[in-house]
Amino acid sequence: MWAPIAELEEAAWARTIDVNLKGTWLSMKDEIPAMAERGGAIVNIATIAAMAGVPGTTIYAASKGGGHCDDAGGGDRMGRQGC
Numbered sequence: 001m002w003a004p005i006a007e008l009e010e011a012a013w014a015r016t017i018d019v020n021l022k023g024t025w026l027s028m029k030d031e032i033p034a035m036a037e038r039g040g041a042i043v044n045i046a047t048i049a050a051m052a053g054v055p056g057t058t059i060y061a062a063s064k065g066g067g068h069c070d071d072a073g074g075g076d077r078m079g080r081q082g083c
Contacts, residue, residue, distance in 0.1 A: 005058045013059050020063035 024044055031042055049057045050064035 002056045002060065003058075004056060008059060016059040016063050017066075020060070021066045024067045 028042060028044075034040075035042065044067060046064045046068050047060075048054075049061040050068045054061060
C-alpha cells in the first residue's frame with residue numbers, strides 16, 4: 001500500500017507488516033536452526049525505502065526496515081555459528 005500516512009487503512013498496514021516483516025521472521029525462525037546444523041546462507045531482499053524515507057511508502061518502508069534490522073541482528077549472531 002502506497003499512500004500518505006493519513007490516508008492509510010489499518011487493514012493495509014496489518015497485511016503489509018504480516019507479509020513483509022512477519023513472513024520474513026517466520027521463515028528465518030524455521031530456517032536458522034536447520035542452517036545452524038548444516039551451514040548455508042539466508043538471503044532476504046529489501047529496498048532502498050527501508051533505509052531512506054520515500055514519500056508515500058510509510059507501511060512498505062516500515063516493514064522492509066524492520067526486516068533489515070532482523071537480518072542484521074540475526075545474521076550477526078548466526079554468522080558466528082556457520083550460517
